[in-house]
Amino acid sequence: MSYLKIDRVVKSFAGPGGRENVVLQDVRLNVEKGEFVSIIGHSGCGKSTLLNLVGGLMQVTTGAIKLEGAEVNAPGPDRAIVFQNHSLLPWLTVYDNVKLAVDKVFGRRKSRAEKRDWIMENLDLVHMTHAMDKRPGEISGGMKQRVGIARALAMEPKILLLDEPFGALDALTRAHLQDAVMEIHARLGNTMLMITHDVDEAVLLADRIVMMTNGPAATIGEVLDVRIPRPRDRIPLSTDPTYVRARESVLRFLYERHRLVEAAE
Template structure:
């Protein structure tokens, strides 16, 4: 099955910040030999947009994010960053995973510094890298924990280190694969507000994969809903109308919020 977008908020332009152009992806399957996870899929994301990808389980959300990040190659079609093909991971595309992937023998600050040094560290002096690491740890409220190792931090604090590390690389596009999915409800609530504040302060392009409709509505400018797999694709492109800066209580009490929430849940339930 190949599904095209029912409503595309923005047409493909000559050089959007990030674009998927007729991408497909499949993997070997134990019984079927080969299973195409993503059918032909196209969309574009403007510079400075916050776009969230949601979809039923098995719809290829994480696979799509890996294609956008250059961590996987599409079977056909292409991914473009500012009009240039994405063929491998790069510093221009920052990634935050659901698991923070911190080095356990390094402190929080050293984990951020390690990423800076590994990705073009020679472009900056040691003092500049130190300043950047401390700046981003402060913004995620971890200044007091900067000298602690991951084993001394809670799960939410560890994920904040991962977020600070990704922001510190100053990537043009920040790709996030359910970064808050493994957290308890209270920690997730707090980090959603921190991520909202950071995304509104930082004029970068954001792509978030989540299974949480409320999270998507709070954070996003647009929501791409994937159809049910196999051969999933963009079922609908939904514009989120809430002005920025956003207040969670104001957003969640809006009649538009409740209507969009029902629509999104309906799309996820039907999946086609």
């Protein structure tokens, strides 16, 4: 049994005049425990919709999504989502933003001391213990995303869902956070599903890259295994033949899809 199973999923919305607008059509994907999967495709291909379905923020029209055999039909702490917008509460400190999630998930299952240790452990994972008493307005965008990741990890989810979490950051900050995510994945061995527009990011981080066809009624066009050993170092990888081939494969798929859009216009 697959850890996460997306089985023949269709997602549609009611359009003008009662017409059905099909966003996703017959999406099938199995994700194994500990796997890092990136989903890539052109705008409008339903990437974020698919992530929201896995997160339980939307319900499938037909088909099913199962995590460890249990059907996903509502949000839950077993699926933590990190969005492009960090969504931190501005009046709370870094520590208290993470504490909010820990209190919600663990309640009375952990003592006050255990919860504090757990919060500090997760802040340490993203190298943010030094800023634990600062508020979001006092730290950079990259630091805010680190706190968002710490808050998500502190929920001890079965799967971490990342919706273009670095899309609004500058290139250098983005690179540092990519390295941080690789370090976290290596240390915890957790399951990650990430939406991205960035080909290099997908190849650098993922074990597999899921390439979506164009919308409407998008589906999975190709799935690429990224056979690059871990740990990965971005500098030597830039000339690594396996990395270059994987990058070319994704780019070719995306350019072919782009030509289909232009031909239809």
